[in-house]
Amino acid sequence: MKKFSSLLHNLILTPSRNTKIKLLQDYFKILDINRAYALAILSDQLSFQFIKASKLRELVYEQVDQHLFDYSYDYVGDLAETISLIWPTNKEGKSQNLSTLIENIKKIKKSEINKEFSKVLSELSNNERWTLIKICTGGLRIGVSERLVKTALADLYNKSINEIEEIWHGLEFPYENLFQWLKNETSKPKIDFKKLFHPMMLANPIDEEKDFKRLDANEFQAEYKWDGIRVQLMVSSNSVSLYSRTGDNISSAFPEIIETTKGDAVIDGELLVGGNFKPSGFNDLQQRLNRKKASKDLQKKFPVFIRAYDILFYKEKDLRKLSLVERRKYLEKFQKENKTNQIDLSTIINFSTWEELTKYKNNFYDDLNEGVMIKLKDSEYLPGRKRGYWYKWKKNPKLVDAILMYAQRGHGKRSSYYSDFTFGVWKENELVPIGKAYSGYTDKELLVLDKFIRNNTTNKFGPVREVKKEIILEVAFDDVFPSNRHKSGVAMRFPRIHRIRWDKPINEVISIKEFKKEFKID
Amino acid sequence: MDFINHQLFIKDINVHIDPILPKKTAIITHGHADHARFGHDHVIATRQTIDIMKIRYGDKCAKKFTPLRYGQKYSIKNFNFTLYPAGHILGSAQVLIEKNNHRLVITGDYKVGKDETCKNFKLVKCDTLITEATFGLPIFQHPDPKDEIQKLIRSVKINKNNCHIVGAYALGKAQRVMNLLRQQKYNETIYIHGSLEKLCQYYSKEKINIGKFEKVSSKDKSFYEGKIIIAPPSALKDRWSRRFPNPIICMASGWMTVKQRAKQQGIELPLVISDHSDWNELLDTIKKSKAKNILITHGQEDALVYYCKKQNLVSKPLSIQGRSDEEIE
Numbered sequence: 001m002k003k004f005s006s007l008l009h010n011l012i013l014t015p016s017r018n019t020k021i022k023l024l025q026d027y028f029k030i031l032d033i034n035r036a037y038a039l040a041i042l043s044d045q046l047s048f049q050f051i052k053a054s055k056l057r058e059l060v061y062e063q064v065d066q067h068l069f070d071y072s073y074d075y076v077g078d079l080a081e082t083i084s085l086i087w088p089t090n091k092e093g094k095s096q097n098l099s100t101l102i103e104n105i106k107k108i109k110k111s112e113i114n115k116e117f118s119k120v121l122s123e124l125s126n127n128e129r130w131t132l133i134k135i136c137t138g139g140l141r142i143g144v145s146e147r148l149v150k151t152a153l154a155d156l157y158n159k160s161i162n163e164i165e166e167i168w169h170g171l172e173f174p175y176e177n178l179f180q181w182l183k184n185e186t187s188k189p190k191i192d193f194k195k196l197f198h199p200m201m202l203a204n205p206i207d208e209e210k211d212f213k214r215l216d217a218n219e220f221q222a223e224y225k226w227d228g229i230r231v232q233l234m235v236s237s238n239s240v241s242l243y244s245r246t247g248d249n250i251s252s253a254f255p256e257i258i259e260t261t262k263g264d265a266v267i268d269g270e271l272l273v274g275g276n277f278k279p280s281g282f283n284d285l286q287q288r289l290n291r292k293k294a295s296k297d298l299q300k301k302f303p304v305f306i307r308a309y310d311i312l313f314y315k316e317k318d319l320r321k322l323s324l325v326e327r328r329k330y331l332e333k334f335q336k337e338n339k340t341n342q343i344d345l346s347t348i349i350n351f352s353t354w355e356e357l358t359k360y361k362n363n364f365y366d367d368l369n370e371g372v373m374i375k376l377k378d379s380e381y382l383p384g385r386k387r388g389y390w391y392k393w394k395k396n397p398k399l400v401d402a403i404l405m406y407a408q409r410g411h412g413k414r415s416s417y418y419s420d421f422t423f424g425v426w427k428e429n430e431l432v433p434i435g436k437a438y439s440g441y442t443d444k445e446l447l448v449l450d451k452f453i454r455n456n457t458t459n460k461f462g463p464v465r466e467v468k469k470e471i472i473l474e475v476a477f478d479d480v481f482p483s484n485r486h487k488s489g490v491a492m493r494f495p496r497i498h499r500i501r502w503d504k505p506i507n508e509v510i511s512i513k514e515f516k517k518e519f520k521i522d
Numbered sequence: 523m524d525f526i527n528h529q530l531f532i533k534d535i536n537v538h539i540d541p542i543l544p545k546k547t548a549i550i551t552h553g554h555a556d557h558a559r560f561g562h563d564h565v566i567a568t569r570q571t572i573d574i575m576k577i578r579y580g581d582k583c584a585k586k587f588t589p590l591r592y593g594q595k596y597s598i599k600n601f602n603f604t605l606y607p608a609g610h611i612l613g614s615a616q617v618l619i620e621k622n623n624h625r626l627v628i629t630g631d632y633k634v635g636k637d638e639t640c641k642n643f644k645l646v647k648c649d650t651l652i653t654e655a656t657f658g659l660p661i662f663q664h665p666d667p668k669d670e671i672q673k674l675i676r677s678v679k680i681n682k683n684n685c686h687i688v689g690a691y692a693l694g695k696a697q698r699v700m701n702l703l704r705q706q707k708y709n710e711t712i713y714i715h716g717s718l719e720k721l722c723q724y725y726s727k728e729k730i731n732i733g734k735f736e737k738v739s740s741k742d743k744s745f746y747e748g749k750i751i752i753a754p755p756s757a758l759k760d761r762w763s764r765r766f767p768n769p770i771i772c773m774a775s776g777w778m779t780v781k782q783r784a785k786q787q788g789i790e791l792p793l794v795i796s797d798h799s800d801w802n803e804l805l806d807t808i809k810k811s812k813a814k815n816i817l818i819t820h821g822q823e824d825a826l827v828y829y830c831k832k833q834n835l836v837s838k839p840l841s842i843q844g845r846s847d848e849e850i851e
Contacts, residue, residue, distance in 0.1 A: 013784060013789065065832075071824055071825040071828070076780055076782065085663075
C-alpha cells in the first residue's frame with residue numbers, strides 16, 4: 001500500500017507525461033498480484049459498493065466535530081483529502097499489501113462496516129488513507145487516463161497500443177491472460193467480442209471557421225443530434241442488454257426495451273422519452289434516469305424508445321470495418337426484420353452545401369434536437385473521439401444576462417477559488433436566482449471573479465458567500481424548463497458563463513417575468 | 523481590553539501594532555512585509571527586526587528606532603509593553619501590553635516548534651489573547667520538519683541529473699530550510715536567488731548556521747545538476763527558473779499539506795515546513811495562556827472562533843484590513 005499510495009501521490013504532482021509513464025512502468029514491473037489491483041484501480045474497474053461518499057462522511061463525523069470538518073472540507077475542496085488529513089491517526093499499524101488490504105475490506109460484513117472500516121483508516125498513514133478513500137469512491141482524478149495506462153504497458157512490453165485497445169474491454173481481473181501475453185508467454189487473449197460492451201464512437205465539435213472551408217460537404221452525411229442518453233443495445237437469441245456510454249449495464253431501468261427487442265445485433269443509438277417516436281425533452285427523460293427499476297406506472301407515463309444511429313454487429317458479422325454507408329444498409333435491414341414500437345431509425349438529412357445544413361441545425365423540431373451530427377460517409381466505427389470522422393454542430397446556445405448573487409469554492413482543480421456562481425434576475429425590486437454555473441469562464445476571468453468575491457462579500461452562509469450585486473454575467477445555456485423545486489420556477493440545462501458584461505448596468509437586467517416569456521415558460 | 527481596537531490601534535497613546543500605513547508610533551512584531559512597513563515616525567521592535575527593516579527598506583525607513591530586548595519593559599504613560607520571543611523568524615516577537623491589571627498579548631505570527639534560526643516561542647499568560655490563525659483548521663498538523671527535509675535530500679540523491687529549486691520566502695523560511703539541511707548533514711554549497719543574498723548574509727552574521735551559500739550566476743547549465751537552489755516562490759514560475767537543468771520544483775510551506783494546493787501551483791515535491799503554529803499548537807497556546815478572551819486574526823478564523831466558543835471562551839474574529847488568507851509570508 002505504501003508503494004501504491006506514493007505512486008498516486010507522485011502521479012498527481014507530476015506535470016510531465018513522460019515522467020508519469022515512467023512512474024507507471026516502474027510500478028508495473030513488480031511481479032506480484034498487487035499490479036493487477038493497481039491496474040484495476042487505475043482504469044476505474046474496482047469499487048466498493050458499500051462505501052460511498054455519504055458513508056465516509058458518516059464515519060468522519062463519528063471521529064471529529066461536524067462543524068470543524070465542514071470548515072475544513074470547504075477549504076480543501078476534496079473529500080478524500082479532507083478526511084485523510086483530519087482523521088485522527090492512531091499508532092500506524094503494520095503496512096499492508098494493497099491486495100491484502102482490499103481483500104480484507106471486501107470481507108467486512110455490512111453490519112460491522114462503521115467499526116471495521118474506521119479501524120482500517122486509523123491504522124494507515126495520511127497518504128495511504130487518501131489513497132484508500134480515492135479507491136473506494138472511484139474516479140481517482142490524478143491526471144492519468146486509461147489511455148496513459150495502456151501506453152505505459154505497451155511501451156514497457158513492446159506491444160502496440162492498438163492491440164491492447166482491441167482486447168481491453170474483454171479483460172477481467174486479475175488480468176493473468178493480459179500480463180502473460182505482454183511478456184510473450186502466451187498468445188493474445190481470445191475474446192468473444194459480440195458479448196462485450198464496445199467503446200462508442202464519439203464526435204468532436206466542429207470548428208465553423210476552419211472545418212467548413214476544409215471539408216467537402218459531399219463526403220459527409222448529417223443526422224439530428226438528439227438530447228437523450230447514448231446507449232448500446234446488444235441483442236441475441238437468448239439475451240438483450242442495454243449499456244450506457246460509460247459501459248454501465250442499465251438494462252433493469254428500461255424493461256420495455258429489454259422485453260420487446262428481437263433479433264441478433266449490436267446497435268448504437270439514443271435513448272429518448274416519448275410515445276410514437278416523438279421525443280418529449282430532457283426534463284421528461286430525467287424522470288427515468290438514475291433509477292434501478294421502473295414501475296409500470298412510470299413506463300406508461302414516460303415511455304422510452306431508441307433512435308438507432310448505427311450498427312456494429314449483424315448476426316455473426318463484425319461490421320465495424322465497413323463504411324458508415326454500408327453499415328446503414330445493415331441497420332435498415334435489421335430494423336425491417338425486427339420491427340417494434342421501441343426502435344426507430346435516425347433520419348438522414350440530405351444537403352449539398354454547408355450553408356444548406358445551417359437551417360437544419362437551427363430550426364428543426366423547435367427545441368427537441370440539439371443541432372446536427374456530421375459524419376464522414378466512409379468512416380469505420382472507431383472507438384473514442386478520433387479526429388476527422390464525426391463532428392457535432394450544436395445550435396447556438398441561449399443567452400441571458402444575469403446578476404452574480406452568490407459564490408462558493410470549487411472542487412478538484414478549482415478548489416480554493418470561488419468558482420461556483422449563482423446568478424439571478426429581477427423579481428420586482430429583489431433578485432431571484434435562476435441558476436448556478438461552474439464553467440465557461442477563462443482562467444483570467446476566474447481570477448478576476450475570485451478576487452471580486454473575496455473583496456465584496458456582504459454575507460456568509462456557511463461556505464456560501466453573498467456578494468455585492470454589481471457583476472453581470474452573460475450566461476449561455478442549452479435549455480430551460482419549468483421547475484417547482486426552485487424559487488424562480490425555472491431550471492436551466494447546462495448553464496455556463498459565456499462572458500462578463502462589464503459594460504452593462506444591473507438595472508438593465510430583465511425580470512423573471514420577461515425571462516419566462518422570452519423562453520416560453522408558462 | 524477596550525483600549526485597543528480591531529486595527530490593533532491604542533488611541534489613548536496613539537500607538538499602532540504592525541500598521542499597514544505610515545503612523546506616528548509603530549510596534550513591529552517581525553520583519554515580514556505584511557507586518558513591517560516603510561515610513562513610520564517611530565519604530566519599536568527587537569534589534570533584529572530593526573536590522574531587517576533597514577536591510578529591506580533602507581536605513582531611513584523610519585525617523586526613530588527604539589530597539590527592545592526580549593523581556594525588557596517599555597512604558598508609554600500608563601501602558602507597559604514587553605516583547606517576548608514568537609519563534610516565527612529571527613527577531614520575531616509577541617507583544618505583551620499591560621494596563622492597570624489587564625494583560626493583553628498579541629502573538630503576531632508564531633510557532634511553538636523548535637527552530638535553530640531564532641529564539642524559541644515563550645508562552646505568556648494573559649487575560650486577553652490576540653492570536654494568529656494562519657493554519658486554523660484541524661487538517662493542518664505539521665509533520666516533523668526533519669522528515670520533510672529528508673525527502674528533499676533523498677530526491678537530490680536519486681535524481682542526479684536534475685536540479686532542485688526550492689520555493690521559500692526570502693526572509694525566514696529560506697534560511698530555515700538551509701539550516702534544516704545543515705542539521706541533516708547536507709554540506710554542499712547551497713545556491714540562492716539574488717534577492718535572498720543580503721538576508722542570508724545577515725543571518726550568517728547573526729551566527730545562524732546556514733552553511734556555505736552562493737548566489738546563482740550564469741554558469742553552464744550542467745553546473746547546477748544535482749544542486750539545491752533556493753528562490754522566492756514568485757521566481758518558480760518566472761523565466762528565471764528555466765535556465766536550470768531539468769528542475770524539480772519544490773516548495774517549503776505549511777500550505778503544502780494540501781495536495782490540491784501543491785498541484786495547482788505546479789509543485790512536484792511539496793515540503794510541509796511551516797513557520798506558523800498548526801491547529802493543535804494554536805489550541806494548546808490558547809489553553810495554556812489562560813486567557814478568557816480570545817481574538818483571532820490572520821487566516822482561517824472561523825473554525826478557531828467556533829472551537830473557542832465551545833470551550834466557553836469569549837471569542838471573535840478580528841479582521842485586519844489589507845491582509846487576505848494565503849498571501850501571508
